[in-house]
Amino acid sequence: MQIDNVALRGVATQSSLWSNDVAQLAIDGNRDANLADRSCSSTSEETNPWWRVDLLGRYSVTAVTVTNREDCCPTRIDGAEIHIGNSLDNNGIDNPRCAVISNIPAGQTYTFQCNEMEGRYVVLVIPGQAQYLTLCEVEVYGYLVMTQQVVRLKLAQKDQNMNLTDVDLQVAILQQGGIGAFCFTERQVAQSAVIPAPNNSDDCFSLKGQFGKG
Structure with missing residues (x-):
């Protein structure tokens, strides 16, 4: 590794x-x-x-x-x-x-x-x-900490010919792992196809509750 x-x-x-x-x-x-x-x-x-x-x-x-x-x-x-x-x-x-x-x-x-x-x-x-x-x-x-989950998601990405950024993979980890909160910077949001835009001007924001967890 x-x-x-x-x-x-x-x-x-x-x-x-x-x-x-x-x-x-x-x-x-x-x-x-x-x-x-x-x-x-x-x-x-x-x-x-x-x-x-x-x-x-x-x-x-x-x-x-x-x-x-x-x-x-x-x-x-x-x-x-x-x-x-x-x-x-x-x-x-x-x-x-x-x-x-x-x-x-x-x-x-x-x-x-x-x-x-x-x-x-x-x-x-x-x-x-x-x-x-x-x-x-x-x-x-x-x-x-969730390295094994990242590997599984990347394998799924390859099988399904998906074009996900690393940030998108982190969001998928939230969905599957039930962590319920993660902080993303504005730049990461801009790179992602799946993260909703924040409704404030903070440098980072929480996705807590977005996926029914946390």
Whole structure:
């Protein structure tokens, strides 16, 4: 089974903003570790700074890879924690912990094994201290929890000569699996032939109840 960096398809946010170093820069696919090159995210200095990526679906996460800043202050990340789960309580920090980052040398990339922890949200937080949280790349490796159902649906697609996008397959999973809710971005809606258009301007919307579930 191929395990991809699913963070590349996610939506990132963080507790505050330093300069123009927005949360999404940490999942731009670029490990450039110089903050001035605008490929790193950074919060302001604050107590318990956090960063979070919404994977837009439930994944079994095998590993999280973090690239630390190179041009300054590499010890700022010391003590950061990685949390994974499906809850947004306390900004997702209350989800189970995958790892504690004791140290990452300047400009280096370290991988932390998460042993297939399940979750939609991956959160990095520096607990209990006033600090900047700077991330030059966060990679999340994993696979959809419903991988076997995806395979069955793709086989059905082949047999019936159906032209479904990956998003359409996710909708079919909802119909067959009874999950009852999923969040799609506006771009995904535009790519799909089966998702009804949202009636609001939110970045994503729930299909809960669309298929008589949830």
